[in-house]
Amino acid sequence: MSTASPAAGLAAIQPAPAPRRRLPLAWIGLVPFFLFALLFLIGPTAHLVVGAFQTPEGGFTLDNIRGLFTPQIIAAYWISIRVSAASALLGAVIGFFLAYAVVHGKLPPWLRPAVTTFSGVASNFAGIPLAFAFIATLGRVGLVTVFLNETFGISIYRMGFNLLSFWGLTITYLYFQIPLMVLIIAPALDGLKKEWREASAILGASSWQYWRMVALPVLAPSLLGCFLLLFANAFGAVATAFALTGSTLNIVPILLYSQIRGDVLYNPQLGFALAFGMIVITGLSNVLYLVLRARAERWQR
């Protein structure tokens, strides 16, 4: 996986490059950083990846990976992927419209820094307090729930809504997904040059044609990349879901959390495989994001 390559690269890199000027010992200056990264970032991850393919005695096996394909674990991955994908997709679409409105919507100029600052705060406002905030809003006695019920007689809970469910979690995740999207897509939107629009207008293109043939193809790698980043962002999140649903909604990070605390799967090695699966999924979406970002930057200089 992507985590193994830097470790392998390190061994080759450290002693090799000799500085152009005096002091052949210059590489010593980089030792603390690489040592730290090896001990507390790459080492522990590599340990889990290797452990995913080992028996408790240390022999090679694929049983752990095979062990992931039980109904309980597949269900956990499936709901995790669904929540992450839904919150990433909605977050990307809504965040895109919000960013576009702020960047190109001819709104008052003070609005953009305000939205950017707020997005910076909100994208960092994940975790347990966010869960508390949504319980106070859309919980059974939350402000919005009660307001809708008393004013319009609409009981969202009787209509099947539940905060401790797929949609509840998705709506909550959007609170940090949309701002993150605004922050990362705004530079790409800045890259949409006014000249392109004018040029296409002069050539007789309609607004729709401009979007379909100019703007969207230019933005496509950014949009897809942002979606993947948002997906990985949601996939690794534990705290919000934990505080919101306890263990009623068994998403993968929560399953792993319970497994680490008390071996709920009755097989210590399965924990390694569970973690390995998470790294594979977030790793893949991040690698794809990097590839797409490299393509997108062509238009942003």
Add this chain to the structure above:
Amino acid sequence: MSGARLGPWIVVGLAALYFVLPLVATFEFSLSMLRGTWSFEAYRVVFADPAFRQTFGFSVLAALATIVLGALLVVPTAYWVRLRFPRLRAVIEFVTLLPLVIPAIVLVFGYLRLYNSSSWLPFTGSAWGTNLLLVFGYVVLSLPYMYRAVDTGMGAIDIRTLTEAAESLGARRRTILFQVILPNVRAAVLSGAFLSFAIVIGDFVIAGLLNRPAFGPYLALIGQNRAYEPAALAVVAFAATWGCMALLQLLGGRAPGAAAAPLRTRRKAIP
């Protein structure tokens, strides 16, 4: 484009509604602990709770340790790489971005397996060692932000000229680093520091799994057992995050050679 003025307003208005409502609801909820009247009772109860003060104090200390350690690790490395190993920058940057790929829960799982009390480096064997491991974990989590901020800050000053000037005046390496380079990237370090602070205060997973008495696990506990106090705590946490970000904006907008406009460039830079 007619109607272009109405559409954006509707989008922004709806978004504002979605983002402000939970804040209002939380605040309202936190004020309604006493039946029939609005009061700050929930806040009084929270602030009077010794566990709140202990866990919050613990997390603040951990955050400060994280910032100091992170700066000590990142500033010399970023400086040295820019000065001597410019070709290694991409490798270092890749490593610093890994914490965004590897979920924190996976990382701490690795720690528990690798550094348990019967291993070659038994961090978790003692409370002291576990605290150290906790701080190391936080340094890893804040690495992407810290490195990014400092590296951008270094890019804005001419470190080569500064170094050569200091050298010709007879300064030693340590003097150059701490008396010349560090003051010049102070604002960048600070902007990384505030993000680290927000991360540490908000952390639940690492402290929870390492069994440390930090603020995150305390929040989770209160959330399971109380009704109104969690709302008050959420307001406090949001105010703390907001305060960090406001300071960050202030520093970013003012300081010379700093990682200016930290929020936008930061996010843009992070894959």
